[in-house]
Amino acid sequence: MATASSASAAPVLVADRLAKTFAPGSGDGAHVAAVQGVSFSVAAGEMVAIIGASGSGKSTILHMLGGITRPTSGRVLLEGVDLAALDDDRLAIIRRRRIGFIFQRYNLLPELSLVENVALPLVLDGRPERECRERALEAIAAVGLEQRAEHRPDALSGGEQQRGAIARGLVTQPAVVLADEPTGALDSTNARSVMRLLTRLVEDRGLTVVLVTHDPAIAAAANRAIRIVDGLIAGPDGESVSQ
Numbered sequence: 654m655a656t657a658s659s660a661s662a663a664p665v666l667v668a669d670r671l672a673k674t675f676a677p678g679s680g681d682g683a684h685v686a687a688v689q690g691v692s693f694s695v696a697a698g699e700m701v702a703i704i705g706a707s708g709s710g711k712s713t714i715l716h717m718l719g720g721i722t723r724p725t726s727g728r729v730l731l732e733g734v735d736l737a738a739l740d741d742d743r744l745a746i747i748r749r750r751r752i753g754f755i756f757q758r759y760n761l762l763p764e765l766s767l768v769e770n771v772a773l774p775l776v777l778d779g780r781p782e783r784e785c786r787e788r789a790l791e792a793i794a795a796v797g798l799e800q801r802a803e804h805r806p807d808a809l810s811g812g813e814q815q816r817g818a819i820a821r822g823l824v825t826q827p828a829v830v831l832a833d834e835p836t837g838a839l840d841s842t843n844a845r846s847v848m849r850l851l852t853r854l855v856e857d858r859g860l861t862v863v864l865v866t867h868d869p870a871i872a873a874a875a876n877r878a879i880r881i882v883d884g885l886i887a888g889p890d891g892e893s894v895s896q
Contacts, residue, residue, distance in 0.1 A: 664694035670727040689884040698859040702872035705881035753822030755832035759814040761806040768802040771821045792820040812843030832864035
């Protein structure tokens with residue numbers, strides 16, 4: 654993908670010296686420094702891939718960006734708001750309204766239709782029923798699943814379920830969409846289809862996406878990639894470097 658024209662704009666998301674240390678699982682264990690002072694920014698309308706091996710710290714970074722995990726030190730600024738400075742209630746509102754999440758395993762509720770699944774973030778936010786349905790149908794149309802809106806997840810293919818999960822991530826019109834291995838549960842054909850869809854949404858709608866992957870082919874679809882090695886951003890020679 655070509656570099657986004659908006660990359661020079663003020664960043665919508667900033668990771669500022671992010672660090673996360675986990676306590677040992679037993680009394681005689683050592684603390685684990687999963688992320689060690691990572692800094693980068695993401696412009697509106699940009700797709701950034703965070704790539705690394707299993708255990709490198711990339712998913713921990715994504716969880717801190719989304720306010721799911723609080724950093725041990727450092728800051729996450731979303732539209733200028735320091736997520737770590739918010740109390741739990743305010744943080745939950747920000748997550749619900751300004752951050753879209755796409756998970757590897759779709760996380761669609763089996764008892765709900767696709768349109769009901771996509772509308773769920775709006776329902777939880779207390780929006781009127783008619784608005785929830787209309788906006789859910791618009792998001793479903795954006796991912797090309799208009800004819801499947803009333804189907805339940807078990808009637809959808811894996812690729813369709815992930816496209817539905819993308820629609821759910823879009824429905825609140827978030828500032829940023831965070832995708833955790835969005836193609837990890839798909840075959841190569843569906844993986845390419847999902848990445849084409851995300852690329853089109855970035856290019857046509859100005860969507861801002863941060864995705865985590867271990868696959869260089871998936872990372873290559875992004876505007877740029879940030880490689881994580883042992884909780885640090887890797888330098889040009891592949892060695893981890895401190896921020």
